[in-house]
Amino acid sequence: MDTARSTISNLFRGEPSTYTRFSLAEHMEGDNSQVEMKLSNSEMDDEVGNSMGDHRDPRIMKPKHSPKNICFVIVCTLLIFLIGFLIGYLSYRGRMPTKEQSCSNADSVPCGTAEELSEDDSDTTVEATPFLEWKQLKELLREKFLLSSFESRIKDFSVNREAGSEGDQTLALTVYNEFKSFGLHSVWNDEHYVKLQSLGSTPNRVTLLGSGTTEVFESQKGYLAYSAAGQATGKLVYANYGREEDFKNLASMNIGVNGSVVIVRGGKICFAAKVANAQKVKAAAVLIYLDPADYDNMPENTEVFGHVHLGTGDPYTPGFPSFNHTQFPPARSSGLPSIPAQTITTNSARRLMSKMTGQSAPSEWKGTLSVAYNLGNDDNVQVKVEVNNVVAEKMIHNVFGVIKGLADPDQYVVIGAQRDSWGPGVAKSAVGTSLLLEMAKALSALVVKDGYKPRRSIIFASWSGGDFGSVGATEWLEGYLSVLHLKAFAYINLDAAVLGSKHFKASASPMLYTLLGNTLKEVSSPLDSNKTLYQNIGSQSWEKQTIVPMAMDDASYAFQAFSGIPSVSFSFTNDRDYPYFGTMEDNLNNLNTRTGNRVDIIARAAANVAGQMVLRLTHDHELSLDFDRYNGELYSFVFKINRFAKQLKKAGLTVKWLFSARGDFDRATETLKNNILNSDLNNPRICRAINERIMRVEYHFLSPYVSPKDTPFRHIFYGSGPHTLMSLLENLNRMNSNTSDVDIVVLQNQLALATWTIQGAANALSGDIWDIDNEF
Template sequence: MKEPHRIVLFAVIACGIGIGVGVIIGYFSHDTSIPEPKADPDASQRIMDEIKAENIEAYLRVLTENPHIAGRSVDEEDLVNYITNEWEKVGVKVEIHPYDVLLSYPDEADSNILSIKMADGTLVNQSHPKEAILDQSQDKPGVVNPFNAYSASGDIEADLVYVNYGTIEDFLNISKIIDLDEKICIARYGKIFRGDKVTHAEQYNCSGLILYSDPKDYAVKGRGVYPNDWYLPGTGAQRGTVKQADGDSLTPFYPSIGTAWYRNETKSELPKIPVTPIGYDDAIMYLEKLGGEEVPTNWRGGMNITYRYGPGFAGEFSTSMMKMHVTTKNQMATTKNVIGYIRGSVEPDRYVIIGNHRDAWVFGSIDPSSGTATLLEMVRSFGQAVKQGWRPRRTLVFCSWGAEEYGLIGSTEWVEEFVKVLGSRSIAYLNVDAAVTGNYTIRVSGSSSMKQVSFDAAKTVSNPNQNEIANGRKSTYDTWLHTSDGDEPRFVHVGSGSDFATFLQLPGIAVLDFEYEFDTVALEISGYPVYHSVYETFEYMKAFVDPDFSCHQATARVVAEIARQLVDSPIIPFNVVDYANSIASDKDTMLFYYGSMMEENAIDTGILDEAVANLTTAARSLHNRIDGIDITDALAVRSVNDQLMQLERAFIDKQGITGRSEKSHVLYAPNLHNTYGSSAFPGLVDSMFEIDSDANQKDRWNELTKDCNFNKMDGLNGYASTHNIGIAVWVCLEERLLSV
């Protein structure tokens, strides 16, 4: 019998964050005054001045010369050696960490093909296995045909049904009018993670899924397409993984090293249906022939057709079937992480980590190589500063991850291998993936404790846009604020989709993610148009995104300044009040949607308000204490820094969220139905999803009410009050969730 799985559902910390070492070291110390090493007051400006746009451009040209998919020689040998050499040239110590993992590739000798099978067996309207070469820069060996990694292989014939974006709401709506059992569904890219679309299709027993990029989401009517403009041409197709779990599928929760036990692939939770992507030039051949009712306005894309649900085709194709021929295969390969470090001079056992993944589906000039080039220039700048006499107080760690595109594999395996060390020593992880997707404004997201240091850093960086400067917005911060709603720049939590995820969800390390983006509101497109296609080349970046690489330079400077403050500031620049305020806001939002239902079902949420108030009071008390600290008292400084480091760790439940054991942060986790998005109070939100329309609604509420016990945790509260350390889980709702 499966044992009940208990999680912390409301874990609200009233914090001054004194877990473990922070209590022992420093608070009970006597006179420990020692001379404080003097910080270099000019280091910030020297590091920023050293970051050159032309160097980033040169790096990007090298990185995008050839396709560099994970597990193959260009990425795992050529670029690993290139990055290693570049880092060692500036004095950075480098280690290589290899992992043997399960990857996935298309069969180049037997391409994935879609077609319509006529009643007599004739195949018509076959899809194009390759994207058209529109510029000679794309005509290189090593370009893999469009595919979805970890798709099941097979030949499927069935009626076709259009499911819009394939969100859970889309499937709920269409399942009320069409039986999706054993149908082939076609969904447009956008809104949510592609892997969630596959999960939803499997939940509704679809036999296959076709993914396509609709021009409404990746082009603008009346504008040109690449190579004449930056929008996606009709032959462009988005590659990408459809695997849900992060890390290697064969060694969950453990690193894929030589001593690892690998489970059988049949036991892994990989997609069970065939999936393949196409461009809109192919998609129109199938969508224009669909029968059935017309879809509502918000389901209509940008092609000049009447969008219909199906099932099946109409007219002369009414007796025809959709056919999928998918030959994608999984295979073992070695991926490598390049890890470099500059050792700290005062606290070498405290780490500030900056990372970017190296692998790309094809050339990857935006994702990830704009970030790789940015990271290379930051490392060079830090290395030059060290040569000129700068000595960081704490250790800087630089990471070039392998196989991120396959589900954050390189970073996840590394964190799993060193989780104990990272959990006890790491201050923060700063992630730079697609560093520049546009030239509109910077976007920073992540742990709210680092919101203020992000604002402060952005204020020191000159605006890369001359038009913005002419309008009085001289700094990167000014444009960030101007393009946001409210009295401060937009700063949101992270979900998943890049290498920050495992750092937050496993050891509980504070994270930030950076991107200089396009105007998402004005352009009304789902993402930068050529995402994961063969057209994402150096020439594309140079012509349409950041011609002078000034946005790359600004992004690098913001990240470098945050990193410098984190390694050099005697007191780690975390703002616990910001974190408390964020929790308060998220609590209000959660109760707006679910509070009434919870109260109606005898779940008293009033104690949550008290808990957040206690949290905010404790946070302010901690900062008052920090304001009065003697920074020449090394142990007092160490004590409070240890408390600050433990902030995110306090929300980690090693049992994980019910049904999602790999997600351990009980306050913030990827959304259950959109991995890219973030959910606050994820255990509660997961359990409440569609509860009001469940056939067993009464039983679900009875079970939820029975197990929702708000308990003051006396031991921890006593620990909190002792010596005014202020660390406690003030309120904890422990519950056993039903499988929803």
């Protein structure tokens, strides 16, 4: 009976007498280790068998050998053992999670600690966790944002914080301390020593020469960072927006640009592209102004800031991270202009253009300056441009915080926002920084207070140097180039998320279109709470109405085109573009006017869009990245290429292998979709293997045949350079019009390298080397 009592006692305590498999899982923060154990059914059966075996204690006195007594003792013993075992077993099972609780499906929250495999590939059982349905999870997030005062934060951040300044450092410390207070698992910062350009001690000047008079326009604050320093003098020529087609139109009208000072208006393309286009046609200098036709309600004496580096990051360390210990080769970005460029006020532009004569500009080139828009090119009206900007090395800080995932902590989504600004920068960076902090606060509370356990990690990043061309973000990408594409599976950009109230616009990788569309179906419109954003846009053509090209001055661009990480930027906007970037007019009053005094409401909607995308990316077993979307992109491209099949055949070239590579990519996506349908995603090893194949797709569209130092934007769809599919199409178009204009060897190389880049993406998606169809 002593043995029986001992056995029953052990069973009530839920302590099985033997464990044949176990794994030791360390807590990520160095907490005490815990042993996670799983008892199989066969082992449990063994326990039952052992418990019901012969355990008679020899110290017990033998009873009389009456058959009746013997039967009574046997029955009693069996009943005691059976009752004790059942009570202990039920007690033990009551404290263990069921399979359904341990392995949540797509609409539940992933469970406890990191899922590990034992040596025989069986899954270990993980700790029970609070069970949150997707509907409950997104509602909890929405409620947390209802408590946020975005406008108050935005107002607090509307201070002078030019990159590397004291204000920037102060705000960096604020972000760091707030991340700490939210209870994030880890908070840290990266220091970078970068070269930034600012105004020199001598003001920049524009001098009007001619007609016996001299008029000087001095810039007090506005300038274009990374302009070439020096002087240039030439005839004044008006070139509309400074696009390539604008300069082609000038040439067709016999207006010479070589050696001239070109005046262009802001809008349509970035400042850097305007200057690069002017430099291509050998202009001597560029002046940029804001025309009232594009920038309504802008005070006419508004100074304008911008940068003219046709690229991202520190242009004096192209392809290299600007850490203080790095030895840099003597290099500079090919995107730096070699001609002076300067912004001028609207009033100064009116006075300059009133002096211009010559041919009248096309009607679509005319703005609302109340002057005759003439093309100029008059020897009697010349302009001298003097730029005295200086380059100085400055220290900037990127600040990070992380919520570590429990199943796959080494895979993470990055959420980032620019922190610095040349002026008040309310829409440019204060909104994004406010959203970043409120999202970190809300998502951390979901984990700490509500029991949400993300499968993957969430990194919050506050960048500096954004006004100079995503300097902080790009330097971080360059610093960890060798590992980020293996770990970061998505980037969500919060810059300029609130610019108005009427429309929702987004720039994104095709792999994020489906996630974005599903998110819009679940977030209420800030204009009508009875409608979702998806319903507000119009479900039949939401992509056409929503998706716009990703610009180079978008912080997402470096992630997408340089690092091959699927990225998305979005904003609430109005019919006309936000006019106040890079001016002192980017303030809270003007943003309130643009939003109808609903900054808080619209910022809350923006937070819900970003927050729900983050939850989906860290919640589901399968990554919410639609790899099949690139089939459509490839089909569209080869369809355009096929138009030139006859010309290529005459040149001894063929599109056969390009079509074959596209077909292999299509087959690889179908195979992966079937693998997902036929796989148990509750198995951590299988799930991780599938996700790793998915998260490599974007990266393998970076051309492996060009250098990230010389050609940083290697993406064949969204990059820039001769390796891109767009460059290939441009060459084919030239061949179509005049074969002698095209170098056939160059075209052959473009076709071959594009083919092998696509084939490489198909091979990577196929999985293991033995699964790849080698009949190319």
